[in-house]
Amino acid sequence: MMIEPDVCILGAGPGGVAAALQLDRLGVDCLLxxxxxxxxxxxxxxxISGKTVWAFNRIDEAIFKEFRGLDEKKINCWGISFIFSNGRDLSVPYKPNLSALDLSVEKPVGYVSKRIAFDNFLVEQVKKSTHxxxxxxxxxxxxxxxxxxxxxSGKDAxxxxxxxxIVANGALSQVARKLGGLQIEKKHHCGAIRAYMxxxxxxxxYNFIExxxxxEFMPGYLWIFPLPNGDANVGAGMRSDLLGKKKVNLKAALDRLIKEHPRFKDRFAEAEYDGPVQGFPLPLGSKKRKISGNRFLLVGDAASLIDPLTGEGIGNAATSGFLAARHVAEALHQNEFSANTFKKYDAEVYKxxxxxLQISTQLQRAFLYPWLVTLTSSIALRNQRFTEIITSMFTDVDVRKKLLSPAFYFRLLLNR
Ligand SMILES: Cc1cc2nc3c(=O)[nH]c(=O)nc-3n(C[C@H](O)[C@H](O)[C@H](O)COP(=O)(O)OP(=O)(O)OC[C@H]3O[C@@H](n4cnc5c(N)ncnc54)[C@H](O)[C@@H]3O)c2cc1C
Structure with a gap:
């Protein structure tokens, strides 16, 4: 027996589901x-950042409208705290004047939701669809x-x-290596671990992510993200080449830091691990790659599209997913599936x-110099304009670009 769909999507993470839902909304049948x-x-x-919400809204606004109502599966996140190695805390709300807002009616910019819940929510959307x-x-x-x-082909299948x-089977995709020739390059790759606590x-x-x-983790960071029921997602990551060079054992380092570091030891005094500490790689989008060819398109982690500074990959997976679906629908219409046809997909993803990704790469490299980060943070904390800029940093690329300009730091030093 042979199944013969026009479109097969390999992997039902956010990238694969975004592609499938977009095809569905275009009336194109597919096998996921x-x-x-x-x-x-x-x-x-x-x-789950604003970019993820934006990408799914491009497909169908009803998806996140439903997600917003599922309070038991996620928490609404209203800001971000950057805490630098000198202990200085730059906390930035996603919306100004939070205490004056009625947060029960405001639309949150971001969320934190265990992937077991979020990805299942997306798969439930798939089950409700027609195509x-x-x-x-x-x-x-x-x-x-x-x-x-x-x-x-596969065993028992x-x-x-x-x-x-559409290849969307994640960071360990052998298919991306076989069809697309993508290789692991440690400079463009990150190792990270996650613990539920x-x-x-x-x-x-206000559920700021930290x-x-x-x-110990330059250039990289330790994160503490709040979850429903007072739980937390705690983890740490660093570029793979530096992990090897500095001989960092992430699990041991995380455990030691939360028990001994003055910043964490009181906060974690009664904390308990809830399940095993697990590691997984992040293929970074710090380099352009060829992400399509004859009869295939790579999406999300299989296409190495994770933000090299923030480690955010769900939004880019969803964005590449909906773009892949649109190119595939057009290819079916033309009955043309050559590498030459899908070149336009690569161009659009990178557009x-x-x-x-480029700006994040440059900032990630700047983070190799801890003195620069420390100096900038000391100055920044005295500067209201920097706080405003960093507020929009995760959503506004042009603003992020300013962070790379020497003139920006000069003005900061002069407090202008
Ligand atoms: C420790 C860590 C922390 C991170 N933190 C964040 C964060 O806070 N926010 C954020 O936005 N991103 C984060 N990321 C990145 C994010 O997890 C990924 O970018 C995102 O999951 C990519 O989505 P995807 O759909 O491409 O792949 P995945 O989510 O990995 O989905 C791939 C799917 O393919 C399936 N699959 C695999 N092989 C096969 C096969 N042979 N056949 C069929 N199916 C297969 C898998 O079962 C899976 O369901 C983090 C990553 C790591 C490792």
């Missing part, structure tokens, strides 16, 4: 397959391009032949994401 059974966990910081067939618990290990289509495949004290009353820049 995942080796897992949902609900399933995914090692992540669980922070998507979902296959879970199937592991396709062989994929090859032949003249009549892309063929997938029916063979698939598709006109085109109970009884962490001192969380922000990024702690520490000498949306490259400027931001």
């Amino acid at each position: 397959i995942d080796k897992a059974v949902f609900p399933r966990d995914k090692v992540c910081g669980d922070a 998507i067939q979902l296959l879970e618990n199937v592991n396709y290990t062989d994929i090859r391009e032949e003249a009549d289509g892309i063929h997938l 029916e063979d698939i032949k598709a006109k085109v495949v 109970k009884n962490v004290k001192g969380m922000n009353e 990024l702690h820049f520490l000498k 949306y994401l490259w400027k931001e």
Whole structure:
């Protein structure tokens, strides 16, 4: 037996689901397959940024309208705290004057939601749709391009032949290596661990996410993100080449820091791990790659699109997912699936994401110099304008660009 869909999407994470939902809304049938059974966990910081909301809103505003109502599955996040190695805290609300706002009616900019809940919410959207067939618990290990289509086969699974495949099976994608030739390059790759914890004290009353820049994790950070029921997602990450060079064992370092570091030891005095500490890689978008070819398009982590500064990848996965779907719909219309046709997909993905990825790459490299971060933070804390700029840093690329200009720091020094 052979299944013969026009479009096969490999992986039902946010990238694959965004592609499937966009195809559905365009009236195009597709087959979405995942080796897992949902609900399933995914090692992540669980922070869902404004960009993720924006990308899904491009597909259908009803999706996040429904998510906003699910209070047991997420918390609304109203700001971000950067805490520098000298202990200085730059806390930036996503909206000005939070205490004066009625937060029960305001639309939050970001959320934190365990991926087991968020990804399952997305898969539930898939199940409600008309044009998507979902296959879970199937592991396709062989994929090859032949003249009549892309063929997938695996143990205990029916063979698939598709006109085109959207590859969205994450950071460990062998398919991206085989079809796209993408390799792991440690300079463009990050190692990170995540722990779920109970009884962490001192969380922000407006659910700010916390990024702690520490000498031990430069350039990288330790994060503490609030979760529903007073739980927390705690983790740390660093570029893979530097992890090796500095011989950092992330699990041991995280455990030691939360128990001994003066900044954390009281807050974690009664904290307990809730499940195992788990690691997972982040393929960074600090370099442009070829992300499509004959009959295939790579999406999300399979296309190495994670922000090299913030580690945010869900929004870029969703953005590349909806773009891939639009290019595939057009290709079906033209009955044309060549590498040349899909070049336009690469161009469009990088048109949306490259400027931001490039700026984040440059800032990440600047973070190699802790003295620069310390100096900037000391000055910044005295400067209202810097706070305003950093408020929009995670949403406004042009503002982020200013952070790379020497003139910006000169003006800061002069407090202008
Ligand atoms: C420690 C850590 C912290 C992070 N924190 C954040 C954060 O706070 N915010 C943020 O935005 N991003 C964060 N990221 C990045 C984010 O997790 C990813 O960028 C995002 O999950 C990418 O989505 P995706 O759909 O491309 O892949 P994934 O979410 O990895 O989904 C891939 C899917 O493919 C399936 N699959 C794999 N192989 C196969 C196969 N052979 N056949 C069928 N299915 C397969 C998997 O089961 C999975 O469901 C973090 C990453 C890590 C590792």
